[in-house]
Amino acid sequence: MKKRIDDIDLFRKYPHEVQQELFKGLISKAKNTEWGKKYGYGEGLSVDKFRERVPISTYEELYPSIERVLKGEQNVLWPTKIDWFAKSSGTTNARSKYIPVSPESLEDCHYKGGKDMLSLYVNLYPETKLFTGKGLSIGGSHRPSELNPKISCGDVSAVIMQNLPIWAEAIRTPPLKIALMDKWEEKIEKMVEVTVPENVTSLSGVPTWTYVLLKRILEVTGKKNILEVWPNLELFTHGAVAFGPYRQLFRDIIPSTKMNYLEVYNASEGFFGIQDQLGTEDEMLLMLDYGVYYEFIPIDQFDEEQPKTLTLDQVELGKNYALVISTNAGLWRYKIGDTIRFTSLSPYRIKISGRTKHYINAFGEEVIVENAEEAITKACNATNAIISNFTAAPIYLESDKRGGHEWLIEFEKEPSSLQRFTQVLDDTLREINSDYDAKRQNDIALEKPLVHAAPQGTFLNWLRHKGKLGGQNKVPRLSNNREYLEEIMQVNGL
CATH class of the missing domain: 3.40.50.12780 (ANL, N-terminal domain)
Incomplete structure (x- = not known):
């Protein structure tokens, strides 16, 4: 040595x-x-x-x-x-x-x-x-x-x-x-x-x-x-x-x-x-x-x-x-x-x-934007929904709780069932991402996603608050920390 x-x-x-x-x-x-x-x-x-x-x-x-x-x-x-x-x-x-x-x-x-x-x-x-x-x-x-x-x-x-x-x-x-x-x-x-x-x-x-x-x-x-x-x-x-x-x-x-x-x-x-x-x-x-x-x-x-x-x-x-x-x-x-x-x-x-690229990898699941967009699309198709924007972030492990992903989704047209939407989202991520699937096995490390339906105008309000309306400014789809998600929810009183 x-x-x-x-x-x-x-x-x-x-x-x-x-x-x-x-x-x-x-x-x-x-x-x-x-x-x-x-x-x-x-x-x-x-x-x-x-x-x-x-x-x-x-x-x-x-x-x-x-x-x-x-x-x-x-x-x-x-x-x-x-x-x-x-x-x-x-x-x-x-x-x-x-x-x-x-x-x-x-x-x-x-x-x-x-x-x-x-x-x-x-x-x-x-x-x-x-x-x-x-x-x-x-x-x-x-x-x-x-x-x-x-x-x-x-x-x-x-x-x-x-x-x-x-x-x-x-x-x-x-x-x-x-x-x-x-x-x-x-x-x-x-x-x-x-x-x-x-x-x-x-x-x-x-x-x-x-x-x-x-x-x-x-x-x-x-x-x-x-x-x-x-x-x-x-x-x-x-x-x-x-x-x-x-x-x-x-x-x-x-x-x-x-x-x-x-x-x-x-x-x-x-x-x-x-x-x-x-x-x-x-x-x-x-x-x-x-x-x-x-x-x-x-x-x-x-x-x-x-x-x-x-x-x-x-x-x-x-x-x-x-x-x-x-x-x-x-x-x-x-x-x-x-x-x-x-x-x-x-x-x-x-x-x-x-x-x-934007991603979530808080638990070794390595979910990338392409994964998220494919899963969102399938969930929309399955529930006849239309989205205008979304973001997602990890829910970190606590001593008495498992981890997970929290999604904030603004719908132009609400899904026929938010529960069904969440299920298809989760199932699709498991199909297309082997690491996510492994972490989701029997809820050992990752629980089913927590999905919120955000009121219309939520992301627009946040961009306005940040002084980033228009141009090429966009909402981050995925983040490996909770900064964006919590700020968006705070700005909109959610």
């Missing part, structure tokens, strides 16, 4: 040299792939030539190549054999996205991130007793691809767990067969049964699901808080959704000033950031030697057809950038969909500032 801290210090000190060397390695390795031959990777491609020749791609634009790999073709985007795909939602043309996971991305990105997470934590807390017990992590599940049974697809957590080295498997709980179960209710009960007797010293996972598990543990054991179950618990490593709304919930259920929280930025596409300082909450060190080459699009240029990207040495503090990555799994100049903001340039530290 101390040796790895020296390596991290190296890219802190020489970030541009490390990224340049990594770029050359990616290009060299992929030069004989179909993609590499198409764009002249074998010609000693410079960064400038790379940006000129290779188009920036969305998932939809890259999917024809990804689909071929899914069906079993190799050497399309990356030279080594790809048997695994991480599945996530958020695409506009399919229920799920399938992200290739190469052996290199597993070893040099995802696993390296996990090891660095421990290294940085021990460096921050040298007196830690973390390794006297086990780490509890909540994984997803995986299954063979529908396109090719030799290819496996699943949540990135499941892909990582299934391929863990023996040493890592020995220090975690629950056993793999339970961690990878796909029936959530059954998995929770088994996890409670198996993990309660263990000496758990750390937790890792999405805040939403981790909280659901901890609440169930208290219900089963009858204990008042988690420290009565695991007195040596000292660390929760969290990512995927903003931790802010959950911070107090965890402080209440784990009432200890010695409990530590570590933010990480890990996604299906790669592991990008780790909190490396005390007291910075959601500020993370950008990890520069994970087989990921970074480019950045200033957010005001994002909608251009082929915007000019910036390299790491060109970014500025405090500005929002859309993240573009080229990886050791064959994602080339790929728009990941996240926006980040630099909080430090020496070393490079970032905060996740949002998504490139």
Whole structure:
């Protein structure tokens, strides 16, 4: 671990040299792939030539190549054999996205991130007793691809767990067969049964699901808080959704000033950031030697057809950038969909500032505007309704309540039944978004949407109040916080 801290210090000190060397390695390795031959990777491609020749791609634009790999073709985007795909939602043309996971991305990105997470934590807390017990992590599940049974697809957590080295498997709980179960209710009960007797010293996972598990543990054991179950618990490593709304919930259920929280930025596409300082909450060190080459699009240029990207040495503090990555799994100049903001340039530290589209992702459900509009349209058709405007926001978990989504909809023509409208809205979101569907299973994390019919003129009044009548001003369809929704309701006395 101390040796790895020296390596991290190296890219802190020489970030541009490390990224340049990594770029050359990616290009060299992929030069004989179909993609590499198409764009002249074998010609000693410079960064400038790379940006000129290779188009920036969305998932939809890259999917024809990804689909071929899914069906079993190799050497399309990356030279080594790809048997695994991480599945996530958020695409506009399919229920799920399938992200290739190469052996290199597993070893040099995802696993390296996990090891660095421990290294940085021990460096921050040298007196830690973390390794006297086990780490509890909540994984997803995986299954063979529908396109090719030799290819496996699943949540990135499941892909990582299934391929863990023996040493890592020995220090975690629950056993793999339970961690990878796909029936959530059954998995929770088994996890409670198996993990309660263990000496758990750390937790890792999405805040939403981790909280659901901890609440169930208290219900089963009858204990008042988690420290009565695991007195040596000292660390929760969290990512995927903003931790802010959950911070107090965890402080209440784990009432200890010695409990530590570590933010990480890990996604299906790669592991990008780790909190490396005390007291910075959601500020993370950008990890520069994970087989990921970074480019950045200033957010005001994002909608251009082929915007000019910036390299790491060109970014500025405090500005929002859309993240573009080229990886050791064959994602080339790929728009990941996240926006980040630099909080430090020496070393490079970032905060996740949002998504490139309006969305709700308070519980890992990743509902995007296209999902919402399709669901609204079907609900209107089913109930003979016409809408003029809408917005939606999360209802955050509270200690005695589940989370959900709250919709404020202004109807030009009222639905024949608001209850039926809500049902179709919910059913359609579950059909078209696999992550939303998973969170809605048996109301475990998300309850059925709460829909309000707003009086006519509601959104007009709010735009007028904001001084934004006319022009290109519009109501945000989705928001990952409650700011817009509560302001609209307050302005209109709702």
